Amino acid sequence: MQEISWGPGALWRVLHLLLLLLLTHLPSASVQFSRNSTACEITSGVVTRQGGISAYRRNTGAGPGLHDLSAQTRPRALPSHANLFSRKQHQQEVPDPVTERDTLEKERTSTVAPKTTAVAEGAATLARPNVALLAAPRGFCEGVSRAVGAVEEALRVFGSPVYVKHQIVHNEFVCKQLEDRGAIFVEDIEEVPPNSVVVFSAHGIPPSVRDAAKARGLTTVDATCPLVQKVHVYVKQKANEGYQIGVKGEASDKVQVVESEADVAALTYPPDTKLFYVTQTTLSVLDCMRIEQALRAKYPHIETIPSGSVCYATTNRQAALGALSAHADLALVVGSPSSSNAKRLVEVAKSRNIPAYLVPTPESVDPKWLKGVKTVVVSASASTPEALTNRVMQRLAELGVSVQQEALAVNETKPTWKLPKNLRDAAQLLVAKLTTAN
Structure with missing residues (x-):
């Protein structure tokens, strides 16, 4: 029988193989990145690395092995602040596992921000000073x-x-x-x-x-x-059916406005009254929840719109800002003082016990707000154009905020609505006239 030689190289290869087998059978962190988008898809407790290129979530179920994890694509760092707002999709790279350590070291020391960093509840607070997190989703609904x-x-x-x-x-x-x-x-x-x-x-x-x-x-x-119109349609329908709560202007003789839990306590409707409630589409989600709970506790039979009244954009922007505010020292909301949802966003950030300010223009940003601040989160109301938000971000850069990251906190799918039909018809008629004239 031939004697087996266990030289240093062979022993190292065996140990390396055993280590790989062990790691591939351990529960592992799973990360999913779209190849056509720089957004990170996440599903639970996130840890964001300093200068964060990626977010990892510990999964209790079976996940990919070490080889699969190292082969995941990652968002590529952008070359400059200006490109942070480009709509163009950026190419993505698959890092070589051999040079992984060198790559991570460069990321930690780089001042270039990634296009998108996923952040959620449980994320580690960014330790890097002068960081601006640009909340996503934000802006126009x-x-x-x-x-x-x-x-x-x-x-x-x-x-x-x-x-x-x-x-x-x-x-x-x-x-x-x-x-x-x-x-x-x-x-x-x-x-x-x-x-x-x-x-x-x-x-x-x-x-x-x-x-x-x-x-x-x-x-x-x-x-x-269309979401506001939906509320109007429901209110008129329920008013015609004899219900007692509506929206002023659509069912003015059957309206009872409630703005607080105290208003609910003051209601004196008999138990058998047909009741229906709706909410303003731009109200604070948390405030609505408290009032709705009070209404249901007092009148268990009360009805509402099955899909709810609060706008999807209101809900998503408040949720995103709330999640990111938990990891920031300051919040800025780009929006007008006349915008209800802009003011609600400020309230959401303040509920996280950080200073929050409404920023109608770039010049509204007070340099004193940034004193001692390491991380500022920036959001924008549903009526704020991206161009205005970009100018506010440029203002922050001028004030010394050197790193800017777009932080995806909530995945949003926008509905697709056509322009009003009579306007589309008029446009088609104009095109027909111009075609005939030519």
Whole structure:
């Protein structure tokens, strides 16, 4: 029988093989990255490395082995702050396991931020000073995008001036841009000349305004957010069925407004009263929850819209900012003082026991706010355009915030809504006329 020689090289290879076998049978951290996106997909307790390129979650179930984990793609670091806001998809790299240690060391010392860093409850606080976390999702919701698009399309189809009942969205920056293109904002429908074009804002209008517009012979474009319209439809339906709670303007003789748990306690409806409640779409999710719980405790039979009244964008932006605020020293919300959801975002951040400020313009950022701050989280209301948020981020860079990261805290799927039908029809008619003329 031939004697087996156990030289140093052979012994090392055997030990290496045993180590790999052991690690591949241990529960492992699983990370999923989309090959076509720089967003990190995560599903539980996250630890974010300093200068964080990736987020890992310990999974109690069977996960990939060491080889599979090291082969996962990772978001590539961006070359500069300006590129942080580019819509272009960035290429991704698969690191060589042999040079993994050198790569991680470079990431720790680099001042370049990744495109997206996933952060959630349980994430470690970023230790790096002067870091700005740009909350995702943020900014325009689909209802705002649709409303602004309706005004822009009306200007293109009908020409200026186009009148808009109320601010199309609660943001002066957006309204000023539309005014420069020929939009005229009015608060009273009587201010609109007869036979003109008027766009109704995303916030919705009472039936009396529709009647007044018809009486003046106005061409109307209804840019009411479909989610707001859904609330109106439910309220009118329930009011017609004899229910007692509605939205003023749609069921004005059956309204009881409740703004607090104390208001709920003061209600005196008999137990057999048919009750239905809705909420303003931009209210604080937590405040709504407390009031809804009080209503259900007092009137267990009370009904509501099955899918809820609070806008998906309101819910997601509040959840994202709340999660990130737990790991920041300061919160800034880009938005207008007239925006309800902007003010609610400030309240959410303050509930995490950190200072929070509303920032209508880049110049509103006070350098004193940043004193002693290591991490600032930045979000934007649903009526804030990305261009304005970009300018605020540039202002922070000028004030010495050297590292900026887009932090994905909530995955959001936006609905797809078409422009109002009569506006689409008018656009098609215009195209047909131009085609005939040519």
